[in-house]
Amino acid sequence: MLPQLGFAEIIVLSLLAIIVVGPKDLPKLMRKIGQFMHKIRSMGQEFKDAFDEMGAEDEIAEMRKEIAELRKMGSIEHLAGDIKSEMQDLNRDLRGAVGEGTSESNTQSSSDSGDGVDEPKRKEPSSGGA
Structure with missing residues (x-):
């Protein structure tokens, strides 16, 4: 409690109290x-408890505000439905893009085969004796 109060100081204070x-x-x-x-300790504890209680009330009020904001935004089911529809739209777009990409590559490969460029022919091993 009291900083820097050693045994000698306690004895001096005790003797002084006995004399006075x-x-x-x-x-x-x-x-x-x-x-x-x-x-003094009990008043200090009450003071601390009052501050803790005020802090808890503030936290509860803040949580109530957040809950009200969430209710205003809509229910979770509504949000899940929105997310699901967005995912379906994205899936359709991706499938369309993939379908266009494969049809373009098929068109390119068929046009490449008819462009007049011959592929190099493989040499066949000669069966004659060397």
């Missing part, structure tokens, strides 16, 4: 100091 207050009233004084410290 007297040995007869010292136990009463110590009891009152203990009660005072208890009150």
Whole structure:
């Protein structure tokens, strides 16, 4: 609790308290100091709890706002339906693009075979003796 308070300092303070207050009233004084410290600690805890409660109320209010915003955006089923329709549109577009690409490659390959360029002929191994 008290920083830099060693054994020697505690003895000096105890002797000073005995001299100033007297040995007869010292136990009463110590009891009152203990009660005072208890009150200070309990007030500090109440203060901390009040701040924690205010923070929790703010978090709850913020969560309620977020829930209301989500309700305004629409239900989850509606969002899932939108996503599903978008995926179907994308799938159709991709299939159309792939279909166009394959038909163009087929058209190119058929036009390539008729362009008059002969493919190199393979040499057949000669069966004659060498």
